Amino acid sequence: MLFRYHTSVQNTPAASSIVQRAREAAGGLSQRDLAQRAGTAQSVVARIENGTSSPTLDTVARLLRAAGFGYELRLIPLSPPDAVVESYKSGIDRASLIENLRKTPEQRVRTLEAMHRFSDEAKRARVRRVAEEPT
């Protein structure tokens, strides 16, 4: 089994969200409150939370500790490349994915809802056509 050990939390969504969540779980600490407790500047916390800085694990741990939390690192087994998955990749329409990534998450969900409406309408039209066919 292949194991990869992530020695850094740099640029991962977890680094920003876990600090923010620790503030909230500590009773709604402000970024400034947390920074003061950790002996750092509010801008350091802000940059971590908005994903523009690359905190070391020690920095994240210090902020979590200041909010009253510890943390746990776990090894996650990563599967080696799967031949079937790799073969599917060649057939994926990257242009439509790139277009999708330009949308906001809410726009993506609304597009999905529009697909649902279209699918439902197509089903209803099929039922109407069958009902109207002469027997």
Next chain:
Amino acid sequence: MIDFATLLNTLGDNEVEFIIVGGLAANVHGSARFTDDLDVVYRRTPENIARLVDAMRPLNPYLRGAPLGLPFDWSAATVQAGLNFTLTCSAGAIDFLGEIAGGGSYDTLVAHTSKVPLFGHQPLVLDLPWLIHVKRAAGRRKDLEAIAELEVIQALDRDR
């Protein structure tokens, strides 16, 4: 037809603690694949179960695929006694999951989520690496194509 806005607003308005996983999480991350239900992992504390039950009651949840007329009591006691619920309701199909393969419970997964602005709320959505991880862990044949797409999205994201 599924009304994601109604479902997410119903849960959000009632402060239910949940994480969006499955097809809608993939869609939020950029997937172009169709999904016909909403999968969420809910927190199994008594307080949250009570909020979940109260929130969903007006939407008349019922066991999906079960014959109409079967006795089904949507209550905190039912949710406490079970774990994963595959339901249909007036806003569409929704799965309430107490645990998922490879990811565990809400409390385990929550560190691997991001808040995403959707319909006036900021629900937690499982992040892309963990979404791929749990889909691999589920080991379902039908997920392989979805995993391929998510890995392509991950690569496109890195290149942006």
